[in-house]
Amino acid sequence: MIRFIFLLLLSLNAQALQLLQPKEANNTVKQKLSAEQVLSAKQLLTQLKKGAKSGNVRSQFSLANMYYHGINIRKDVKLAFYWYSQVAELGYPTAQFNLAEFYYNGINIPKNLNQAIFWYEKAAQQDFINAQYKLARIYHFEKNIKNAQYWYERAAKLGSSPAQFNLARLYEKKVGFDKNLKLAQYWYEKAAIQSNAEAQYYLADFFERTAKPMQALLMYQKSAEQGFSKAQSRLARRRTHPILNDSKKSIVDKVPNMQEIARSLSENSKALKNTTKALMHNATQDKPATQKVLKQ
Numbered sequence: 001m002i003r004f005i006f007l008l009l010l011s012l013n014a015q016a017l018q019l020l021q022p023k024e025a026n027n028t029v030k031q032k033l034s035a036e037q038v039l040s041a042k043q044l045l046t047q048l049k050k051g052a053k054s055g056n057v058r059s060q061f062s063l064a065n066m067y068y069h070g071i072n073i074r075k076d077v078k079l080a081f082y083w084y085s086q087v088a089e090l091g092y093p094t095a096q097f098n099l100a101e102f103y104y105n106g107i108n109i110p111k112n113l114n115q116a117i118f119w120y121e122k123a124a125q126q127d128f129i130n131a132q133y134k135l136a137r138i139y140h141f142e143k144n145i146k147n148a149q150y151w152y153e154r155a156a157k158l159g160s161s162p163a164q165f166n167l168a169r170l171y172e173k174k175v176g177f178d179k180n181l182k183l184a185q186y187w188y189e190k191a192a193i194q195s196n197a198e199a200q201y202y203l204a205d206f207f208e209r210t211a212k213p214m215q216a217l218l219m220y221q222k223s224a225e226q227g228f229s230k231a232q233s234r235l236a237r238r239r240t241h242p243i244l245n246d247s248k249k250s251i252v253d254k255v256p257n258m259q260e261i262a263r264s265l266s267e268n269s270k271a272l273k274n275t276t277k278a279l280m281h282n283a284t285q286d287k288p289a290t291q292k293v294l295k296q
Contacts, residue, residue, distance in 0.1 A: 020061040020087070021094035023126065041072040052083060061087045061095055077108040093123035097131045113138075124151060129160050136163060145170065156187060164191035165199040172206065192219060197226035204231065
């Protein structure tokens with residue numbers, strides 16, 4: 001029983017003291033809790049309140065998380081919003097993103113897209129990937145393709161597979177955008193290597209349309225294995241498909257593996273390095289001051 005209570009309290013502290021991402025950093029700060037740091041729920045709350053009121057940023061952020069998620073305390077989104085605001089004003093991207101989510105989703109406050117964009121951008125400028133992707137999606141929905149590209153590109157370069165996939169789609173579809181099939185393939189492959197099922201499907205479709213049936217089949221199979229219905233449907237029709245079916249010899253025996261796709265990605269990466277650098281430079285230079293501090 002004592003061991004159970006100890007583990008319960010340790011779990012509580014680990015949840016309550018959720019980690020605050022530092023300013024101007026993309027890595028999460030890691031915090032270890034020793035047995036001596038394990039407090040009772042009441043002691044923990046008392047300590048956090050005291051620290052928050054005295055200006056301790058980590059205490060403020062942890063308290064905001066406790067109120068927002070109702071961790072061993074009555075859920076209070078108003079107090080969560082208040083403490084997230086305090087930390088966001090100090091420039092911490094995690095809190096800025098959370099505050100933006102309040103405005104974007106209208107969590108206990110009226111929805112305010114302008115304020116949401118303002119705080120998303122504050123976090124995004126510090127390479128907070130979720131904020132960059134969210135901004136890109138907002139601009140994409142509003143058909144502001146130039147700004148959507150800018151934020152997709154930044155998030156994609158930091159490894160966001162959804163951003164990589166959407167950037168590939170933009171390069172391929174040429175909707176208010178310069179069509180570039182090499183860059184489309186590059187970003188599809190980037191996302192596909194990370195097991196993004198949707199990217200694998202569209203990369204397969206891309207390979208199919210560029211007369212690369214073996215690569216297409218591999219990607220359809222990888223996507224289908226993850227339950228992506230479009231890929232499963234395409235494979236089901238393979239026997240009657242002129243590209244995916246080889247009447248002389250089953251192309252299954254000739255399908256390349258993921259290492260070969262990775263090598264292709266590496267080669268594309270080297271070939272396109274200067275192109276992507278130039279595109280990012282142009283996007284930065286041409287991008288207007290996208291988000292002024294918009295007042296309600």
